[in-house]
Amino acid sequence: MPPVSVAAAAETGAVEARERHRKLARRQEQLRTTLWRLGVLVAFAGAWEGATRGGLINPFWVSGPSLIVADLWKAFTSGSVFLHIGVTLYEAFLGFVTGAVAGILSGFALARWDRLSRVLDPYVTALNSLPRVALAPLFILWFGIGVTSKVILAFSLVVFILLVNTYAGAKNVDQDLIIISRLLGANRRQLTVKVILPSSIPWIFAGLRLGLAYALIGAVVGEVIVAQAGLGFLISHSAGVFNTTGVFSALIILMVIAMLLNELMKATERKLLRWRPQIPGI
């Protein structure tokens, strides 16, 4: 590298100042967005509360923010809710991990082994187009009303998402990268591990994010149908005794869990995909 000239240094200084200014502007914009978001929440909760207190709607059907907050407070302080959260997370987690591993492996196998994919293609398509939530009653029949049937339902949802995404990722590798790697001496195994796998990571991550959401759906749907514990059980049980507040409390807990899990995934993804070009605004 040529030595840095005075002019270049001055320019660097100017660039840094501009960069600082942009950062500040961005932070202000973020703050504004956050305030507006809070505003929307307060307005919505306020309208809800007002409508139920003012007698516009009967809280028996729609509950109300203050009732829900009180219910949540009780649930968390008494600790009664933790078992349900734990059960649902446990089922979703097991279904997610097993489904993701199986989906990624089979996606790669299909992508790298042409005969296998030619033979299995119609079956994969058929199973994938089946709404697998409809299998829930069957799974409960086979695997009982406990945790296992929910894990398997979550698994069945996750596995195909990961299979399809991994397959697409492995098939969409830039051909130039394959050719240049072969020219540099890569064998088949090295191509899979060092080129196709890393280049499919963005696709796999997209699948994992979706898969995580679906794992939670699988667990909760299973519980809603029949269970002894879990947030889905809490929902159906509360609804069964006309406790709308209980239903809303469980829904809010679910929503927060799903959002936290999604953020966790995004952070992991950002860390692993540092090499991707940073597009401002995304």
Next chain:
Amino acid sequence: MLSTPPAAFSRKIVVESLSHAFDIDGRSVPVLTDVSLEVAQGEFLAIVGPSGCGKSTLLNIVSGLFPPTTGRVTVDGVPVEGINPRIGYMFARDALLPWRTSLANVAFGPELAGEPADRREARARDLLRLTGLAGFEGSYPSQLSQGMRQRVSLARTLARNPDILLMDEPFGALDAQTKLVLEEEFLRIWERDRKTVIFVTHDLFEAIAMADRVAVFSARPGRIKSLVALDLPRPRSVTAGRFGPRFQDLYDRLWDDLRYEVVAAG
């Protein structure tokens, strides 16, 4: 106008009556017809020709990516059968692995060959310094300019220490100034050990400034229309001599041959 390489050199690459046709929608489309060519050890051969005349196809065949329909290629007297990492190949598109840093991209070839990490990284570092990228070892391709990416790509091509370089319009995608700088630097690097080079370009200036001989290809299906030896002194500068009378002569002669083919190719 046909010329053979000086007899004192050994014949490094020999292409013998090579023809190639691609199957396109069940039709056989001829791309190269009866190409015969000898490249001497240490020679710098440039190939020019209208686009679509089969220049890249020829390099692909020489690199061993696929066999020709008929004819054969030998390197050091041994027929080319499959890929040989001793032949370095560089494209116009950088084809860098986007998830690898410059250093890891350059070290990729040695890594595939099972070279230990400290050795291959030391070599990659040296090569990045050689190609003017010291300080950018940790950058990802997305953080580099196109010119810098081609420098990384050149370093990667050199990393397995090939004795033949196949270059397919390596600077063709760069802006005019960056291109001049990279040409200059490539010549400087080439002068160190004078590897055997086949350099495809669509830029006659580039061909004359760098090569020992220039092969002009006809429109598709490509065959060698003329082979012109350039008796310009070395070491050369890419820019100096560009406007001299010798250069102009060679340019006119090559352009005469080439223009006809470019028009014929449409």
